Amino acid sequence: MMxxxxxxxxxxxxxxxxxxxxxGLADYHKxxxxxxxKSGREREEQIKKWLRKFFLKKRNNRKILIAKANGKAVGFFMGSIHKAHPYCKEEKIGEISVxxxxxxxxxxxxxxMLFEEMIKWFKKREIKLVEVIVASKNNIGISAWEKYGFREIKKTMKLNL
Structure with a gap:
């Protein structure tokens, strides 16, 4: 039974x-x-500190949705609204960060289900553009986001010094 x-x-x-x-997500990315x-264990304190900030900051531009199966947490999405770059068509954009x-x-x-609920939240706040940042090697994530209608518009590149 489901x-x-x-x-x-x-x-x-x-x-x-x-x-x-x-x-777990950090472990997957590693x-x-x-x-x-780095792994979740290697970054546990930084992860807790970052999440505390997200939980405590002004909540009208941040949202954490959690999925529960029979009361047990089974997944989550984090979203936020922020100003877009000056040359972007929209002034404010939504971001699904995790x-x-x-x-x-x-x-x-x-x-x-989490995605649709997050999109409802963005629409209520008159957001017309939502971005997601996904690791280049995260093929599972890339295909999931593409399935939801996202398309690549920019790349983040790195240089080790």
């Missing part, structure tokens, strides 16, 4: 689960590009 999935705004009591997911990324679904719950439409 678990009942609920999407809700994350609360302070969800913090530890979100840290766990974020650390596996696909160990030259660039998306993660527990491996045991993937391919069940949970990511789509």
């Amino acid at each position: 678990a009942e999935i609920e999407i809700e705004e994350a609360k302070k009591e969800d913090f530890d689960e979100i840290v766990r997911f974020q650390m 596996r696909i590009d160990p030259e660039y990324f 998306a993660f679904i527990d491996e045991k719950f993937r391919r069940r439409g949970i990511g789509k």
